[in-house]
Amino acid sequence: MAVEDVRPSVDPAIASDPTTSGVARHRPPTAAPDVEDHSVGAALVALLDVASASTSDLASIVGAVGSILGARSARLLVADYSLNSLRYLANEIEDGHGVPPAMEGTLAGRAFSRGETLVSGDRVCVPVSENSERIGVLEMDHPAWEEVPEDLIDPVVRILTLILVSKRRYTDAMLRTRRTEELSLAAEMQWGLLPPLSCTTPKVSVSGILEPAYSIGGDSFDFAFNADMVEFGIIDAVGHGMSAVLISTVAINGLRNARREGRGLESAYADTGRAIASQFGDDAFVTGQIGSLDLPSGNLSWLNAGHPLPLLIRNGAYADELSCRPSIPMGLGGTVKEVAVEHLQAGDCVLFYTDGVTETRSADGDQFGVPRLVDFLVRAVNDGLAPVETLRSLSAAILAYSGTGLSDDATLVMIEYHGP
Structure with missing residues (x-):
């Protein structure tokens, strides 16, 4: 020690x-x-x-x-x-x-x-x-x-x-x-739904965080380590407060059920969408990204259901956004347009995030934006911060940038691949 x-x-x-x-x-x-x-x-x-x-x-x-x-x-x-x-x-x-x-x-x-x-x-x-x-x-x-x-x-x-x-x-x-202020009922439910905020093994680190911590609504994330695979999802349910957290609860558990039954990403997308539609009707939907990382090969497979594209940091520098043709949000009856595959190298970091991160506004009305997000990530990686501390610091920076509190949920999931 x-x-x-x-x-x-x-x-x-x-x-x-x-x-x-x-x-x-x-x-x-x-x-x-x-x-x-x-x-x-x-x-x-x-x-x-x-x-x-x-x-x-x-x-x-x-x-x-x-x-x-x-x-x-x-x-x-x-x-x-x-x-x-x-x-x-x-x-x-x-x-x-x-x-x-x-x-x-x-x-x-x-x-x-x-x-x-x-x-x-x-x-x-x-x-x-x-x-x-x-x-x-x-x-x-x-x-x-x-x-x-x-x-x-x-x-x-x-x-x-x-x-x-x-x-x-x-x-x-x-x-x-853990409470420094009163936790809303919706936030209580959402925190009860979450996995641990981080997990690290010799091959990979996975971390997630969400804000506003005490009044979070429809944003959520999940991950699980299964054999030589890490499976994950990040979602944003339509609406705010209790209605949104009820939809996200069905979505997360739908994805978990598909994962635990051994179904693939396309089945998880379809099954979860049907569960949302059957419970909440045609007006309810969930945007998100779901994927899996094969640890021996480094192949990251994922699909995009209406979220901002994830960011790749490689060799201490911003490489690019990962591309994937978007499918429509889960719950609206769509089909998967593409399951993208990206081969990760040892040391690569991938950040998945909801739009509340980059759309956070300062007192002057300026958005936090992708360039500021990329700059923070690159500096954190080069400073040697672990993913769990990177997300904690980034979340605090987003809150500080807003100054008056967030108008939308902001959720981050970071995967760092250490190698096979």
Whole structure:
């Protein structure tokens, strides 16, 4: 695990962060682990014993991790829905909504965005992620972090991550913590529909994000890793709010059903279109792009149902838009005009996006536009940002460009091919 020690100075944003004052030390675990026993096996058994004692007491599990690693106290910070801030889980349990620390300019925020363990004085921040799905940050007060065995840290944090991923199916604690503002009912439904925001393997990285996070309507995306294939879709349902999210729910599940039944892209398009028409009539439709990436060959197959053409970044430069003859949106009774195939090279990045991205307007009325989008992508790739951080930064840039909030949903899906 990469560790950056920024001693002796303490991050001033952290030192003055009001959310760190009054944060309770972790509650003792049900059965306190032996902190003197640094064997990996004993540590993991102790942690699993604590985890099995409760479905919803996540703070005790985090506390057990801190004890195993020799920390004076430990807290879990969870990323909010928009990935712009981190929130203390303990505060959520005890006080409702705490003041969220900003993602930018804080030690925890830097650890989250960079995916690295950072140390400042006695403060230690360890990113908590699973296959690049970023959950949050384990923050500890630790007087002797450099003395903790490296072969103990990695497995303990990995097991903590797997426990949190498992437990969040049974408790609302983490979902409540993620909110910095009220989530609309439509957004609640849409977030429940989404896959993890990112996944990375040695061969490929896939990431997605959508805004406005707290009032999203008809935009959605999906992906799945199956054998040597990544299958994906990005959609935009007609309308706004609840009506749009109901249509997108049928669309995403229609695409999933076709994928899980082993049908191809053309069948997925047709079957999903029929499901939309049968449930909502002739006026409902969904634009989108669905595709698959064959990992051994690098062949990207995809069809376009009325979305902007995806962008290809190759060798650190903008290559071109990928071309595909458009089919009409799903739900209007059309047929597939073309399944395009693009051979990706190792290092290629492809960005799929909805029109809300480029049509976002500034206070002066200027659109964000494709040139600005391309410029951001090229700079992010050349700065070495991972796709998940590229999309987080890009989403924040789009929101900042608007200034007054988005008038339409903006969704991004990025695929980076690492090679066979």
